[in-house]
Amino acid sequence: MIRLQDICQRLSEVKGRIEQKVLHPYLIKFIKTPYIDEDKLLLLITIMDQLELSDKQRENYALATMLIQIALDTHEQISNEKINGIPQITSRQLTVLAGDYYSGLYYKLLADSEDIFMINVLAGGIKEVNEHKISVFQQEFDGIEKLMASIKIIESSLITKIIDYFHVNVWYEIVSNLLLVKRLLSEKNRYSQTGCSQLFEAMKKIVFAKSESKMKDLSSEQQNYLFVICDRYIEFSRTIIESCLQKLPRISEQLDLRITSILNQHQPIAKTFVEEG
Secondary structure (H helix, E strand, C coil), rough: CCCCCCCCHHHHHHHHHHHHCCCCCCCCCHHCCCCCHHHHHHHHHHHHHHCCCCCHHHHHHHHHHHHHHHHHHHHHCCCCCCCCCHHHHHHHHHHHHHHHHHHHHHHHHHCCCCCCCHHHHHHHHHHHHHHHHHHHHHHHCCCCCHHHHHHHHHHHHHHHHHHHHCCCCCHHHHHHHHHHHHHHHHHHHHHHHCCCHHHHHHHHHHHHHCCCCCCCCHHHHHHHHHHHHHHHHHHHHHHHHHHHHHHCCCEEEHHHHHHHHHCCCCCCCCHHEEEEE
16 A cells, blocks of 8 residues: 555645646635545556556646646536626636636647657547536436446546556546536535535436426425435445455555545435434
């Protein structure tokens, strides 16, 4: 197992470089602070550590991938909210420009290294993520399985493209299922707290196709049924993750701890009912 101190140091170093690039003093006055998904960064660093690459390549690939991820996440932050008193239209325009700026940083980073192959690999991931985001937004699904497959691709495509490129397929199921679990837990929490969730909206349209009720008007039984469906996918993914972890030759202690933490966040709705009852 890779030492916790080593992986934490590399995580801190790469995150620091990301922050230097994305925390543009002008942009952050008018848009939300860019979100850096440390779990995805940790996965990247751990996978890169097992490849025959130079330290510079490892850092560049992790940095480029995270810059794209931040660009994609930033574009999702476009809203009607005022930020620091800035008019809505200005805030939205700057958020779009910020996402484009972060995306441009990834391209420049790899172009400066003349790494055309990796540019193409990550460009394929961007295309795939955007296609499936559109499908989820437009709710173009005739079954829950297809919806969940799209969510999995949205969350993991950038990293799985790298996995495919370097032929380290042992990581594929761990990464795709772990990031799916993390997203489903987030959507469950969001829906529980606010009654709003893009995923749950899409699920409702599929499961209750004949119902014209809005999310807030669903009965308790209908809402609980959506939670149960979500739980089933979390449990199935958890089984796959635990099985695949046993096949890995080594894993960083930090990632092992983080995987355990994410999986332990899951509280099935059926178990919750028993405890509350």
